[in-house]
Amino acid sequence: MSEIDLTPAAAARVAAIATKQSRPPILRLSVDGGGCAGFSYRFGFADGIEADDIRAERDGTTLVVDPISLDLVRGSAVDYVDNMGGASFRVTNPNAASGCGCGSSFSI
Template identity: 65%
Template sequence: MDAPTISLSPAAARRVAAIAEKQGKPAILRLSVEGGGCSGFQYKFGLADGPDDGDSVSQTDGVSLVVDAMSLDLVAGCVVDYVESLGGAAFRVENPNAAASCGCGSSFAV
């Protein structure tokens, strides 16, 4: 059975690479899911030094996206994008598994 896929959009990969370069860290974005937020679960982003045991890893333009096994169940099939709008700029998860999400785009329900 193939592992569920999650990926970075090219725009998100460029943004991660720029942030990592400024901070002198590897271009590795960790996405995790925590309980809470206005819809039940919330996304958490951060730079990582490397993948942990059991992480799912995907690559886009030389940038890695790592997700732990527990979070992967909730975000399988997602694309992490970077969106700039009048309201600001942010990483956004396009999650086909979410039954509902909130207006802020950082929390969801399944």
């Protein structure tokens, strides 16, 4: 199993946003303490890749995760979902014991 995965839909969305913003197609996923379930996911574009980052690459797009956050999201997949509930990046995290309705926080 890979340490983390980026789905084709997420890779396409990262590439589209990066092109519009004239940035490299690098999405950073990190985990912060807090949120309604204990931990929360944070997404942002990165200008570069740190030496200790774990990477997942798909279709010319890179997902990076720092080693501390990776302990909480190892084995996860980052997807991009666009439905009637809205459009957002989502994490399918096999380590999460529970989540919240908003889909952006979880507990272990």
